[in-house]
Amino acid sequence: MNIGQAAEATGLSAKMIRHYEQSGLLQPTQRSAAGYRQYQPKDIEILKFIRRARVLGFSLADIAGLLALWQNPQRSNTVVKQVAQQHLAEVEQKLQELHAMKQTLQQMIAQCAADGGAHCAILQHLAKPQPLIKPTRS
């Protein structure tokens, strides 16, 4: 199986498969006489593993660790869970940041007239932020 077929079989690009090999995620595969990379079914499984982990947002460094654990019969699921929990924490952190951005953007947009005039609540806020949500009367 050449790299193009491996790419199609896994949903990765040939470019990225080479990149993963060069980054040490994959052992260098066998090569044909002409130097073409040859992929065995086992290699395809590893590539699919990488792809699924990428979809979940794991970094290549994380994936290198997860692959090592996967291939180690003496692995401890405790370590795996820690990696996943750490990553989940980072995802949640980013969710919070994006949520804060979204809130502010929505409020700014809602206050912008968009009547073609020069007055603009968005620019005003960026120039000198005003409290967007009135503090609840205390």
Next chain:
Amino acid sequence: MNIGQAAEATGLSAKMIRHYEQSGLLQPTQRSAAGYRQYQPKDIEILKFIRRARVLGFSLADIAGLLALWQNPQRSNTVVKQVAQQHLAEVEQKLQELHAMKQTLQQMIAQCAADGGAHCAILQHLAKPQPLIKPTRS
């Protein structure tokens, strides 16, 4: 005002201020006889504008546009609003992706025993994904 004071006054790093100048976000400032960048109060306002826009996740390219609009008395708030809405859409897109990751990660983690054994629902799922949520009986 030297760049270090400008950095402290705006919350940016000196490094980034130079980068913004080099990227064309800022007009090159005046220089002292020795070549030190000199920041006027107006420059500080621009830097603060940039910082607030970065906090909201706008790209440097977006910010360049917003700055130009801000400084243009003939601006139309319609354009500003479009830029903000486009960015909001991207933020919402990323929020969705991260939310999907979070859901899957949480379910995988919940199914992982973490008892120090080799059996691991997380690795199992990455190796060959199983439906994590049982489809509602149909």
Next chain:
DNA sequence: GCTTGACCTTACCATGTGGGTAAGGTTCAT
């Protein structure tokens, strides 16, 4: 005046996950 430390300058490299391109070799079918 000289030293010292804190500041400034430019120029380069690195990050991480890809995409693009160029110049060349290989394979296979016609």
Next chain:
DNA sequence: ATGAACCTTACCCACATGGTAAGGTCAAGC
């Protein structure tokens, strides 16, 4: 034999930011 489709390596690019190195400048203290 030729052409299309594939493969190879080796580059450059994005994006925002950090780091480092090698050197110039300024102000304070001795």
